[in-house]
Amino acid sequence: MCNKYAVTKINREISDAVDGVVDEMQVKTSDFTKEIEGRDLSHVDIDSLLINRLTNRITARLSERMNELSQHEITVPSGAFSGVPLFSRLGFDIPLHISSIGDAQADYETEFKSAGVNQVSYQVWLNIKCSVTIVTPFKGKEMNINRRLLLVNTIFNGKVPEGYASIAVE
Secondary structure (H helix, E strand, O other), X not given: OHHHHHHHHHHHHHHHHHHXXXXXXXXXXXXXXXXXXXXXOEEEEEOHHHHHHHHHHHHHHHHHHHHHHOOOEEEEEHHHHHOOHHHOOOOOEEEEEEEEOOOXXXXXXXXXXXXXXXXXXXXXXXXXXXXXXXEOOOOEEEEEEEEEEEEEEEEEEOOOOOOOOOOOOO
């Protein structure tokens, strides 16, 4: 019961932190990349400084929220500790605390992959890791919560050749 509550709470905090920072910075997918075409060469310019700034702000916001979560208390009926579903809502309430251990961590990874004939998909993933401990009067249990969120998914088109053949060799 406590595990599900903690996972739900942390996932909500992650979503709120990401949404809040994206709204504050007023960023959109097109801000992260710019396609530059020259006479003989075209390339994609990635704004890695913007990605770093966004990741750092999300980490800071989530760390603040994790610290606030440490002061959060939930109550669970004592019957829930019996392990019998019939008794899970019976008995007196026992206070439990969710404590964060360390700060939340966020990092990003990028990926280029083929998306068709002379097309490339560029993706930026935000990886977030949080560790929390549920503290009961009897013991504590550590939980690790990991989320992977897609920030950017852009398709870049290259010049399409006049002829194309796909030959499968078995």
